Amino acid sequence: MNILVVEDEPLSRKMLSVxxxxxxFSVTLAESIRAARAVLKNDTPNLIILDVSLPDGDGFTFCRQLVEESNHIPIIMLTxxxxxxxxxxxxxxxxxxxxxxxxxFNELIERVKAVLRRSSYVQHHLVQDYIKVGDLELNVGELKIKLRGNQVIQLTPTEMKILSCLMSNVGIVLKRSRIAEIALGYEYGGAxxxxxxxIRRLRKKLEIDPNQPQYIETVIGSGYRMCKPSDLKQAAG
Incomplete structure (x- = not known):
């Protein structure tokens, strides 16, 4: 597997490579966003490790640009x-x-392996092109969800991961740690x-009244659950 390391500090870049x-892993090095763009024109790495502070821009913006360009390469921010x-x-x-x-060093390697495992699992097993629960229709590839028949809402990649996780396990209580593992990263501190x-952001986008959610239920002391379509109908009635 090939990893693209985008890091402007020579010693850190070399250390990551070694x-x-x-x-x-096979490693390709880039010292700037411009250099990374040149690499991506000719190659598609399995993972990008991206420093936030770069000489020709910030990594946050570059990360967002890659996502907006429908680039599905997993990205680990390093900062x-x-x-x-x-x-x-x-x-x-x-x-x-x-x-x-x-x-x-050991933590970084484990996180790299975890992101690669999760990316492979999502691509091949978990994420469908469309997931439908009641009147919610999630278009995973386009990061969009259609609700109540005609309203289409754009999601961020992380919102999509969390929502697809819940919608793929409808009626099942998922612990916060499990959602974090699937959608956010390996043992992420503060996850x-x-x-x-x-979840609050998703409720603002999906719910008629975010303070009285009908789709994403909080199970006190446990986590969250996507309500079954039958539960949604009863709530609506």
Whole structure:
């Protein structure tokens, strides 16, 4: 598997290359967004490790651009910014995981492997092109959901991952940690709070009254559940 490392600091770039190649990965290096673009014109890596602070732009914006271009390569953000807001920004723009510098080598390798496993699983087993639950129709490829017959709402990649996870397990209570593992990343610190934030955002987009949700139910002490169509009809009645 080939990993594209976008990092402007030469020592960090070299260290990542040695570390990843030692685990059997093929590594392509880029020191800027422009260099990364040149690589992506001719190659499609299995994963991108993307520094946030780059000489010709910021990694958050580049990540968002790749997602908007329907580029489905998983992305791990690598940065010294460690606030919850920075992490939420990374996930909002489509990152699959977020690693804060300085990091433990073993942790980085495990996160890389986890993102690759999750990406492969989603592509081949979990995510369908369309998922329908009641009057919700999720178009995974286009990051759109149609609700109540005609309203179409655009989702961010992370919102899509969380919603597809819930809709693929309708009626089943999913723990926050499980949702975080599937949608956000391997043992992501603070993932429980991040999941709650995204659930609130999804409710604002989907629910008529976000304070009285009919689609995504909170199961106190456990997690969240996508209501069955029969439950939705009873609630509507």
């Amino acid at each position: 570390l990843l190649e030692g685990e059997g 010294s910014r460690d606030t919850l807001q920075d992490k939420l920004t990374g996930f909002k723009y489509g990152a699959d995981d977020y690693i804060v510098k300085p990091y433990e 429980s709070n991040v999941v709650d934030v995204y």
